Amino acid sequence: MASDRYNTQILLPEPTLRRLPWYLSYIDILAADGVATVSSTRIARALSVDASQIAKDLSFLNIKGKTRIGYDVEDLRRALTSFLGFRTAHNAFICGVGSLGEALIRDRGLSNYGLNIVAGFDVKPRLIGTEICHVPIFHPDDMKARQSACQASIGILTVPVRQAQDVADNMVAAGIKAIWNFTPYRVRVRDGIVLANTSIYAHLAIIYNRLNSIGGGALK
Amino acid sequence: MASDRYNTQILLPEPTLRRLPWYLSYIDILAADGVATVSSTRIARALSVDASQIAKDLSFLNIKGKTRIGYDVEDLRRALTSFLGFRTAHNAFICGVGSLGEALIRDRGLSNYGLNIVAGFDVKPRLIGTEICHVPIFHPDDMKARQSACQASIGILTVPVRQAQDVADNMVAAGIKAIWNFTPYRVRVRDGIVLANTSIYAHLAIIYNRLNSIGGGALK
Numbered sequence: 108m109a110s111d112r113y114n115t116q117i118l119l120p121e122p123t124l125r126r127l128p129w130y131l132s133y134i135d136i137l138a139a140d141g142v143a144t145v146s147s148t149r150i151a152r153a154l155s156v157d158a159s160q161i162a163k164d165l166s167f168l169n170i171k172g173k174t175r176i177g178y179d180v181e182d183l184r185r186a187l188t189s190f191l192g193f194r195t196a197h198n199a200f201i202c203g204v205g206s207l208g209e210a211l212i213r214d215r216g217l218s219n220y221g222l223n224i225v226a227g228f229d230v231k232p233r234l235i236g237t238e239i240c241h242v243p244i245f246h247p248d249d250m251k252a253r254q255s256a257c258q259a260s261i262g263i264l265t266v267p268v269r270q271a272q273d274v275a276d277n278m279v280a281a282g283i284k285a286i287w288n289f290t291p292y293r294v295r296v297r298d299g300i301v302l303a304n305t306s307i308y309a310h311l312a313i314i315y316n317r318l319n320s321i322g323g324g325a326l327k
Numbered sequence: 328m329a330s331d332r333y334n335t336q337i338l339l340p341e342p343t344l345r346r347l348p349w350y351l352s353y354i355d356i357l358a359a360d361g362v363a364t365v366s367s368t369r370i371a372r373a374l375s376v377d378a379s380q381i382a383k384d385l386s387f388l389n390i391k392g393k394t395r396i397g398y399d400v401e402d403l404r405r406a407l408t409s410f411l412g413f414r415t416a417h418n419a420f421i422c423g424v425g426s427l428g429e430a431l432i433r434d435r436g437l438s439n440y441g442l443n444i445v446a447g448f449d450v451k452p453r454l455i456g457t458e459i460c461h462v463p464i465f466h467p468d469d470m471k472a473r474q475s476a477c478q479a480s481i482g483i484l485t486v487p488v489r490q491a492q493d494v495a496d497n498m499v500a501a502g503i504k505a506i507w508n509f510t511p512y513r514v515r516v517r518d519g520i521v522l523a524n525t526s527i528y529a530h531l532a533i534i535y536n537r538l539n540s541i542g543g544g545a546l547k
Binding site for chain 2: 124292
């Protein structure tokens with residue numbers, strides 16, 4: 108499969124990994140419009156990113172543009188989607204099926220980006236044994252057994268702050284390799300475990316602070 | 328009100344604004360446990376942040392710890408919550424009531440952090456005139472009229488990539504001062520408008536890449 112050529116063992120700089128999805132979403136629009144080729148200059152103009160930066164980022168993909176023509180839109184789209192891992196299904200557990208946890212299970216958009224939530228875990232008796240959008244909910248004690256059956260690599264953390272560290276530890280003990288932390292708590296993991304924080308509430312704090320300050324401005 | 332003393336026109340460094348919610352969530356746990364005082368050393372140990380960094384971050388709050396005793400937990404908690412803007416209601420519109428948009432409306436957690444979603448907008452006829460968790464959904468053409476009634480300062484962007492820039496422009500034209508962009512598209516705004524990107528899909532790309540690379544490691 109072509110996708111195996113990409114996305115293997117190249118540890119990309121985080122800023123590059125943050126920019127590549129911008130390029131992909133722009134390329135998606137061009138593809139939908141039937142545009143056949145695109146230059147890095149055109150991408151640069153649309154996204155306000157330096158053209159040489161774009162060329163450098165795309166060089167990781169092992170895809171070459173043609174002089175004076177640019178990149179083939181369909182090739183570039185396929186290469187970006189594969190390279191970013193969005194074409195491969197990654198099994199995930201979600202711990203904490205409260206308001207945010209349920210919302211993430213219901214967000215079908217995530218599956219378009221390769222995230223396959225296979226099970227939810229919660230201590231609330233009224234949730235255990237139910238399904239949300241076909242995702243079964245279990246008691247946390249069943250995590251190891253579910254892991255044997257599902258081989259999940261990603262654990263989404265949406266528990267209350269107070270349980271965050273313990274639940275992260277339990278997920279790692281059950282064999283989870285990456286913790287995606289949505290709680291405002293600073294969870295720690297041992298070496299060799301991937302930790303990504305999506306700090307929704309930190310972003311709110313930044314927005315409020317910038318709104319109250321004079322001027323505003325762009326944030327990362 | 329005490330809260331007015333904080334959170335006004337001090338443009339804080341973004342790393343500080345990202346760390347303060349960590350402190351708050353830890354302090355919340357201490358408060359629930361009935362702990363009366365806490366030193367920056369203790370916070371440092373719990374969160375693996377340098378103690379001098381914590382003291383520096385907290386110095387923005389105009390709150391002083393006592394030598395050999397530390398900070399009063401309740402005072403610190405109140406100060407952090409106010410300073411971060413979580414005690415003030417900020418009215419917000421949400422544009423794009425698809426899967427993620429609806430999920431954010433349903434996430435009651437956001438209201439605990441001062442975000443008050445007052446209206447949703449979508450072009451789908453079956454949604455217009457309905458309510459989701461008491462949030463009414465309107466056609467985007469009604470945004471200016473709703474803005475007169477609601478005075479929303481924040482616009483949450485959860486539309487498809489293709490509409491992202493146009494809808495952001497429309498929100499700014501309607502008087503929105505801050506765009507919270509959940510799309511993978513790189514939206515641009517004029518000077519004086521706050522832009523915050525919560526790049527859920529970029530985080531997924533980073534997780535996938537780190538999982539495929541050897542070793543893993545902590546991400547921001």
